[in-house]
Amino acid sequence: MIYEIGEYEGETAALIDADIYQLDVEADGDWELEISQPRAVSGDSLPQSMGDDKPQVFGPFEFNGSHTATGSHSGDGNFQVHVYPPEGNFGELIFNEIGEYDGETTFRHDGVGYVAVQANGDWSLDLE
Template sequence: MADGPGAGQPEGWPPAKPPRWPQPAGQSIGGASPQQPPSKKRRGRRFLWGCSGAAVFLIALIVIIAVASSGGNKASPPASPGSLSPTSGSTEQIKPAKAAPTPIPPIKLSGTGQQATSRFTVAEGLAVFRSTCSACKTNFIVTLLDSSGQTKDLLVNAIGTYNGSKGVGMSAGSYRLTIQADSAWTITITQPRHQAAVSLPHTYSGKGDRIVGPFTANHAATLRGTHRGKANFIVTVLDAKGDLQNLPFNQVGNFNGSTVTQMISGGPYYLNVTADGTWTLKLSKP
């Protein structure tokens, strides 16, 4: 073997150096990345991402709070039209108005001359008897009888033609009429209920027998009356049931006077007038 460098070394020594492959930028040979300070551009991006994340979290928190608040104030379902007040919009239910009572149908009787009518039935309370005899020349008398045939009231006692009315307080039951006349006659029986009453002051006027009303008063009223006639001028006060309350006037012939009439029961009230001439009745507060 020859002396000199490489003497005594095996063949192929020194080993050949590995080839140098191109390396990616910023990476050293051997795979280790050099430690370099982060650039200002990367620090800016990290700051923006941090701010964005905080903003997203804040928005999500606001949305959650809003949803929770709206859940406690859920809108009520629309109310039915009948449950709302037409003026205030309140959800308080309006009680349905009570239906008006059915009017009692009138009872109509007719005949000629002296008659006893068939029986008829009335309800308890006020009944109004309207009688006419347009061609009578002598007595025209109408008497009300109860179910046993006893006289309940004298409705008409006139001579000659007649057209008038009278109110009577009735018990529920069966009744009939006896009529004395010399011509054709008609009688209509009505039973007024829940009539609208006028307030005081108020004036009524008419001719002959009449029932007028109803009117309201607080158990008393000033009554001024006039009458132009020759026979009785009698005024009585009835309550809504037809019960007698007072007799303010009981005169004969012409009359002009006043009084304070007192009533026992509550109103409304009616006035029964018996007269043969024209009359006026002025009611006012006492």
């Protein structure tokens, strides 16, 4: 889900169950939306480096057990990084910070995954 006031450009990801859904958009200007449902069975290997100044989704990547993530964020809002499998009920929350951030953490994920970054300023992410 995306809740924004003002202009927005970016990407997001979510795990949802198979069903019929209704899209509800409230906007007072032009808007465009693209929805995709990737089903990758393999991906690029780690390490990977990425960065931008808006929300993005990357992948697929091959994860194999324990990993290290190094991230930075220069915005004043949320900096969230998730790894989502192509199917399932749960993603792995890697970072969940508010405001400027510069740090490192470890996480565990096995198999193919997509990396979703939510940020409102310049950010960078290195996955090993």
